[in-house]
Amino acid sequence: MDRTTGVFDGLTGLRDFLNPRNNPPLPLVELPDHLNPFRESGVRIHAKLMYLLPLLTIKSLPALKMLLEAESKGKLKGVHTIVENSSGNTALSLAVLARNFGIQRVIAMVPWDIAPGKLDLLRICGVDLRLQKDYPDGPSGIEVARRSGNQPGHFSPGQYHNDANPSSYEEWVAPEIWEQTKNKLTVFAAGLGTTGTLVGASRYFRGQSQPVAMVGIICRPESAVPGVRSKARLKEIGFDWQGAADCIVEAGTKESFRHSLKLCRAGLMAGPSSGFALAGLLRYLQEKREESSLDSLRNQDGEVRAVFICGDTPLPYLDKYSTHLESSDF
Numbered sequence: 001m002d003r004t005t006g007v008f009d010g011l012t013g014l015r016d017f018l019n020p021r022n023n024p025p026l027p028l029v030e031l032p033d034h035l036n037p038f039r040e041s042g043v044r045i046h047a048k049l050m051y052l053l054p055l056l057t058i059k060s061l062p063a064l065k066m067l068l069e070a071e072s073k074g075k076l077k078g079v080h081t082i083v084e085n086s087s088g089n090t091a092l093s094l095a096v097l098a099r100n101f102g103i104q105r106v107i108a109m110v111p112w113d114i115a116p117g118k119l120d121l122l123r124i125c126g127v128d129l130r131l132q133k134d135y136p137d138g139p140s141g142i143e144v145a146r147r148s149g150n151q152p153g154h155f156s157p158g159q160y161h162n163d164a165n166p167s168s169y170e171e172w173v174a175p176e177i178w179e180q181t182k183n184k185l186t187v188f189a190a191g192l193g194t195t196g197t198l199v200g201a202s203r204y205f206r207g208q209s210q211p212v213a214m215v216g217i218i219c220r221p222e223s224a225v226p227g228v229r230s231k232a233r234l235k236e237i238g239f240d241w242q243g244a245a246d247c248i249v250e251a252g253t254k255e256s257f258r259h260s261l262k263l264c265r266a267g268l269m270a271g272p273s274s275g276f277a278l279a280g281l282l283r284y285l286q287e288k289r290e291e292s293s294l295d296s297l298r299n300q301d302g303e304v305r306a307v308f309i310c311g312d313t314p315l316p317y318l319d320k321y322s323t324h325l326e327s328s329d330f
Contacts, residue, residue, distance in 0.1 A: 015100040018054050020061060020172045026052050028180040028307065035266060035278075038285050041294055043304040045281065047268055048177055051312045055093050058173075058311040059086075062196050063093035065168035066157040067101055076101055079155045083148040085109040085132070085141035087193065087227050088118040089312055090159050095125045107148065109141035115226060118316040142236055159194050161238035169200030177201075177307055178208060184299045187306035189215040189281035191228040191251075191273050195241035197309055202244035210299055216245035217280025223252040226317060227273040249287070251279040257324045260314055272317055274310035281308045 008017040016022050031045045038045070050058035070076050082098050084091055084106070091108030098106055105128060110119075112133040122129060132141040139147070142160055149156020159165050178185060188205060190197040198216045205212040219230040231248075234241065242248075260275030268274075285306070288294045297304045314321070322330075 018060070018097060018100065019064065020053065023054075025176050025180060026050060028177065029268060032266065035262060037282070038289070038294075038304070041289060041304075042298065042302060043285060043294070043306060045278075046181070046305070046307045047263070047270065047274070047278075047310050048173075048307050049268065049270075049310050050173070051270065051274075051310055055096060056313055056315075057089040057093060058197070058309065059089035060093040060097065061168040061172055062159055062162075062165040062194070063090055063097055063157070065164040065171075066159065066162050067094070067097055069164045070155065070157065071101060075155060076103065078153060079103055080153045081105040081107060081155070083107045083109075083145045083154055083156045084159065085145040086159070087111060088114060088122060088316070089227065090194075091127050092122055092125050094157070095122070095127045109145050111141075113224075115317045115320055117318055118226070121316050140236060159196070160236060165194055165196035166200030166203065166239060169197050170203045171200075173197070174201040174204035178205070181305055181307065183208065183210055184301060184303070184305050185210065185212050185307060186297045186299050186304055187213045187215060187281070187284070189217060189277055189284065189306065189308040191217045191225070191277045191280065191309070191311070192234060192241055193228045193273075195234065195237050195239050195244070197311075199239045199241055199244040213297055214244055214246045215281060215284045216241060216248050217251050217277055218248055219276075220250040220252040225251070225253055225256045225272050225276045226320075227311065228276055247284055249280045249283045251276050251283065253324050255279040257321055258329060261321065261325070261329060263310070264314055268310065269313050269315075270310040271312045271314040272320065273312065274308075277308040277310070281306060 027049045028046050036045045095106040107128045109130045109132040112131045134140045202214045256276035259278045260272045263270040
């Protein structure tokens with residue numbers, strides 16, 4: 001491939017295109033004043049547009065990393081079927097990427113109430129779907145996928161416990177953000193689903209010269225936002241997300257979709273999990289201001305430099321906006 005022309009030639013052209021190592025940095029875009037209520041307090045907020053990856057989702061990174069590491073360890077020899085539990089984007093990514101590893105079938109355990117648009121997208125990408133509803137006395141989708149992955153010819157990447165998940169963010173995302181902010185980042189915010197983004201980013205940022213506050217956002221009880229979890233559901237996760245976070249804040253359904261709507265109308269086609277990350281970041285900054293402790297987040301230039309993750313687009317969730325928001329929001 002030629003990075004200067006964006007041409008991916010040859011038999012490995014497609015696989016090269018899907019590998020983040022071969023693509024230019026994804027945009028980091030500062031929010032305008034009407035989306036940043038803390039501008040007068042010397043706070044700058046940037047959106048990291050991970051939805052501009054080739055597969056339009058940040059989950060393609062851990063999916064690729066898990067496949068690459070499995071291949072290097074010989075775990076994909078004789079494998080014809082991949083099995084994974086997923087809210088949707090990891091399964092989509094695995095289905096596309098696995099074909100570049102010679103694996104044609106991906107079975108995914110997905111939530112029974114998955115957005116219809118996401119369901120259609122998974123079908124388009126060739127995912128063999130299993131709608132899963134977890135019961136207190138039954139196995140979770142994670143456990144079902146793990147058991148199924150033990151069958152001959154099957155492999156379960158196990159994104160909720162596989163260290164390749166956080167490692168992908170440590171290797172490909174955090175260094176890019178650090179360079180783009182010229183080593184002046186002071187706050188990093190991400191929603192917690194598999195928790196890989198926050199865990200991997202914390203490994204990298206905590207080794208740098210400038211302290212970076214790691215903000216994890218969890219779903220408020222009784223709320224539902226695609227791709228993220230409540231504190232109760234995070235008990236299924238195998239990573240030390242609590243150790244990776246300096247602060248945990250909650251965000252709910254309506255505010256997440258409202259912030260997504262505002263981002264889209266400003267020109268950033270960011271989905272509900274992006275609005276969720278922004279809502280959590282704003283809550284964190286508000287708490288720091290009320291505590292008169294914003295100054296603890298300033299860099300050597302006297303600024304608070306904050307970045308939140310935009311993981312995918314609103315397109316798979318279009319029906320959910322009118323479901324969760326009021327007519328006055330539009």
